[in-house]
Amino acid sequence: MANIDSGIFSSYKRNTDLFDELFDENGSIKSVYQELFDLYGAHSIKDYVNLNDKAKASFFNQGITFQVYGKNETQEKIFPFDLFPRIIDSNEWEIIEKGSIQRSKALNLFLWDIYHEKQIIKDGIVPLELISSSNNYLHQMMNLDPPGGIYNHISGTDIIKHSDGNFYVLEDNIRCPSGVSYVICNRTALKRALFGVFNHYKTHTVTDYGENLLDLLESVKPKGVDNPVCVVITPGMYNSAFYEHSYLAKTMGIELVQGSDLFVENDFVYMKTIRGPIKVDVIYRRIDDLFLDPLEFKPDSALGVPGLFAAYKKGNVTLANAPGTGVADDKAVYTYMPQIIKYYLDEEPILNNVHTYHCSRPDELKYVLEHVHELVIKPVDEAGGYGISIGNKLTKAEIENVKKQIKESPRKYVAQPIMSLSVHPTYIDKSESFEQRHIDLRTFTILGKDKEYVLKGGLTRVALEKGNLIVNSSQGGGSKDTWVLKN
Amino acid sequence: MSTEYVITYKAENLYEGPVHKAHWQFLIIPEQNTTQDLVSIDFKNSINAYDERSVNGFGFRSIRIRPKKEFDQIRFEASFKLVKHQTNPFELDSGLTPSEEYEKINSLDFKVDFEPFLRFTHFTSLPDNSQDLFKFRRDISIFENLQALNTWIFKAIKYSSEVTDVQTTLEQIIEHRQGVCQDFAHLFCALSRKNNIPTRYVSGYLHQGNGYFGDAQMHAWVEAYIPNMDWVGFDPTNNILVSDNHIKVAHGKDYDDCAPLKGVVYASGDNETTHSVEVLSQEQQ
Numbered sequence: 001m002a003n004i005d006s007g008i009f010s011s012y013k014r015n016t017d018l019f020d021e022l023f024d025e026n027g028s029i030k031s032v033y034q035e036l037f038d039l040y041g042a043h044s045i046k047d048y049v050n051l052n053d054k055a056k057a058s059f060f061n062q063g064i065t066f067q068v069y070g071k072n073e074t075q076e077k078i079f080p081f082d083l084f085p086r087i088i089d090s091n092e093w094e095i096i097e098k099g100s101i102q103r104s105k106a107l108n109l110f111l112w113d114i115y116h117e118k119q120i121i122k123d124g125i126v127p128l129e130l131i132s133s134s135n136n137y138l139h140q141m142m143n144l145d146p147p148g149g150i151y152n153h154i155s156g157t158d159i160i161k162h163s164d165g166n167f168y169v170l171e172d173n174i175r176c177p178s179g180v181s182y183v184i185c186n187r188t189a190l191k192r193a194l195f196g197v198f199n200h201y202k203t204h205t206v207t208d209y210g211e212n213l214l215d216l217l218e219s220v221k222p223k224g225v226d227n228p229v230c231v232v233i234t235p236g237m238y239n240s241a242f243y244e245h246s247y248l249a250k251t252m253g254i255e256l257v258q259g260s261d262l263f264v265e266n267d268f269v270y271m272k273t274i275r276g277p278i279k280v281d282v283i284y285r286r287i288d289d290l291f292l293d294p295l296e297f298k299p300d301s302a303l304g305v306p307g308l309f310a311a312y313k314k315g316n317v318t319l320a321n322a323p324g325t326g327v328a329d330d331k332a333v334y335t336y337m338p339q340i341i342k343y344y345l346d347e348e349p350i351l352n353n354v355h356t357y358h359c360s361r362p363d364e365l366k367y368v369l370e371h372v373h374e375l376v377i378k379p380v381d382e383a384g385g386y387g388i389s390i391g392n393k394l395t396k397a398e399i400e401n402v403k404k405q406i407k408e409s410p411r412k413y414v415a416q417p418i419m420s421l422s423v424h425p426t427y428i429d430k431s432e433s434f435e436q437r438h439i440d441l442r443t444f445t446i447l448g449k450d451k452e453y454v455l456k457g458g459l460t461r462v463a464l465e466k467g468n469l470i471v472n473s474s475q476g477g478g479s480k481d482t483w484v485l486k487n
Numbered sequence: 488m489s490t491e492y493v494i495t496y497k498a499e500n501l502y503e504g505p506v507h508k509a510h511w512q513f514l515i516i517p518e519q520n521t522t523q524d525l526v527s528i529d530f531k532n533s534i535n536a537y538d539e540r541s542v543n544g545f546g547f548r549s550i551r552i553r554p555k556k557e558f559d560q561i562r563f564e565a566s567f568k569l570v571k572h573q574t575n576p577f578e579l580d581s582g583l584t585p586s587e588e589y590e591k592i593n594s595l596d597f598k599v600d601f602e603p604f605l606r607f608t609h610f611t612s613l614p615d616n617s618q619d620l621f622k623f624r625r626d627i628s629i630f631e632n633l634q635a636l637n638t639w640i641f642k643a644i645k646y647s648s649e650v651t652d653v654q655t656t657l658e659q660i661i662e663h664r665q666g667v668c669q670d671f672a673h674l675f676c677a678l679s680r681k682n683n684i685p686t687r688y689v690s691g692y693l694h695q696g697n698g699y700f701g702d703a704q705m706h707a708w709v710e711a712y713i714p715n716m717d718w719v720g721f722d723p724t725n726n727i728l729v730s731d732n733h734i735k736v737a738h739g740k741d742y743d744d745c746a747p748l749k750g751v752v753y754a755s756g757d758n759e760t761t762h763s764v765e766v767l768s769q770e771q772q
Contacts, residue, residue: 118600121599
């Protein structure tokens, strides 16, 4: 058996205040990691670095990169990756999987309701302001029945393990959640580099995602279509997630298109091909709502397809996810998730919600303004970790500045206690050793007509800077392969 | 008694450079409803581009055009025949006391059902210093308050096509106290919604036989929802109730939901667009 004091973990500094995924409170290796630890332990850190570099090179060579939007320039980067995987045993996974499905279903029922009867608001469970002050509530979707009754076909749920050992959801992403291609590429890279190690565990595959996604798209085809033609629409190669769009189209064996490849005639959508126009039935869209159709939404958008919304409204084409889902991944809606789950499913939430203070409520605003130093302040409508302030990392002047911003537009902000994300040993180039880094998990849930599926893996995101709690790739996060063990 | 109308809508677009690709959507077809019957639609364009009938996101009938060859000018001409029925202006009583009316509009269910038309949009948000520009009286009915608002706007704003354009917000309108029908309608929506009355922006055609304001363009007015009375039309540009001179096309939260012409045009250089509208009537028995 390998010894903790020698091999790749010899200089691992364990802060016992943090929840370590690998070591228990006494410093012993947790049982699911024991075999992995033994296998890695037989090697020196040099061997590990060698392999890790090869894996990274393969990412560059395959063009698995993403863009970071900066103030003045955008940069192309690879998603930092290390070969030491995160392992989730089947018992823990069951909670995550059931919890992810529960949330996705509840959100779907919520979306149906707020675009039809709005009963949950009339019953006083959630306030009218959730829709009346949301810019993502699309009135064009009112009383429109999306095929199969599905709005959030694909959901990305961001889950953390707190220092109390319980899972908490940080965010539900139900517009165009990205990251699934990294899950599959991480697995491919790891298997290529360390097939011998991988083989010691009975791990669920992640490469069936494309298959399941295509099944889903076909299950929500428009009425009267037998063999639907499905496509992926991308804003184009300058989009941060373009690699993923092309990867998913390739994996599903369907066309990747841009708006200019499609046109609408008599309220049907067609794709231009060298053999003439082909009718398109289902569109997996990776374009935001307001860019979908310049005749209906943003008139200056060159990304969308003129007339697309009319075709959708008439039921001649399916859009996944449905337009208007953004209203439900607002951080203000998040805070009502326990009530929303109870209301529609009559179940207790399986995954916890982090307590949230609404700055729009005067008493909670007062608390937030007095406790900025111990809270995370988030704008309600930004994705990708932009605009987040973590109270205990701010200087006095910064705290005053945050307070000023909140006071100017309280509806725009929510606050949460600072959660202590669990940590996982992560290889750090700078110190050439393993160090504790905070991690989260994004699960990918697919909801179709009579279909539910959670990718058995998900994206473990790592905050690469020491002590940093924001794991988003746009904020300098990395990732790990995530092994979900079979029973 | 009813009136037969022939409405002609013309638009002409001139471009400096050739247009390679263009899409347009017209929201100009009169709505079919209990006060008006659409008899015929005729639509043509000067380059014989393919046009199709469709709907916009709110279900109003639209015409979409997508030329398949290059051009540098295009003319559109639509003509509609329509029969308008006269409504009885004396039926305007909700049968409720003012306090019953206000109780109704302040209930949660009512606010939820009419959420879109109680919203303050880009065009219907009042500037901070003008929130209380017009206050409703609690001792008179909603209808009477709205009539007073109609008159107040008519007197407060001078009709002028020189000052505003389709992008003008209420802040500028209130500052300059001038505007066109669109601005009158937006101001009405804002002040009426501010008093919790669901109000929608309406676009359409006005028969100007009686010397009403409105230019030879499409017209705009509003409809407010009064409990037990349904939607009631007000034309603040002319300080009148909507009558059989008003031919409705579409309604929405504001101008953006009802823009008569939306387009995406790929061309270089300047362009020029002109519109005209003509409404002719013939009284029937």
